[in-house]
Amino acid sequence: MPDWIANMEPHWAWLSLGVLLAAAEIVAPGFFLIWLGGAAVITGIVAWVLPIGVPLQLGIFAVLAVIILYGARKWLRDNPIVSTDPLLNQRGGRLIGEVLTVTQAIEDGRGRAKVGDGEWPVRGPDAAEGTKVRVVSADGGVLVVEAV
Template sequence: MILDFIRDLGLGAWAWIVGGLLLLGIEVLAPGNIFVWFGLAAVFTGVVSILADLSWQVGLLVFAVSSVVFVIVGRRFFARSTESDEPLLNRRMDRFVGRVFTLSEPIVGGVGTIRVNDAKWRITGPDLPSGTRIRVTGHDGAVLTVDQEDAASGG
């Protein structure tokens, strides 16, 4: 029914081009990198329709095939890289592992705190007096696991 309406309008190639431009406009308003491929496929179908005077059935087939091709090629060549020059940027706890700090307060009963810059962090580890150098060996949620620096370095 809708396809008959489009065919009766006699727009043909221009309907594909205008539709493609509308899809490209939607991409600007609702970014997500998906409408752009369908918009490009519609514009491509319009250009092919101008050059080859396609029927609406063939135009629809060209649009379907070119949409799949544009999506696959576009996703492959324009995929966002997940690699970062700072892989621990959003993994704050992992950034502490291996670092050495000095206890300002003792670890009592296996629990204590350390101050890193302006933040206080809960720590777990062996009972140690204040002034001891400790090395962060891991974390359990938001609690850092520590060990005495000499013991952690093997001597």
């Protein structure tokens, strides 16, 4: 082991671990490592201020990690993150209410309609090619339509 690691004061190791865990949260977000990083930083500050041994520091880290994780979980359950755009990644849902032109006649409840510069499969009442239909819902990648 290099001398600089063997001679490192424990509080610097805790502070470094905290920063490393926070950076790992940025690289691989999961909203978990940041709390462990916070526990490591607090442990580093306590180890810097108080002359305590490494076993006690490990105990402080373990207790802080459990408390912080439990507290964050409870806070997130009580204050859920609500999206300002709930249909952000649901393209079919975003098309509800749009009027489309049938490009392949809807026969036996199935056909295709023009959406932007492409075509989507549609399901609804029979309609001839060129008919205007309105999207009422989305079922996976299939748009459910009705006559306009």
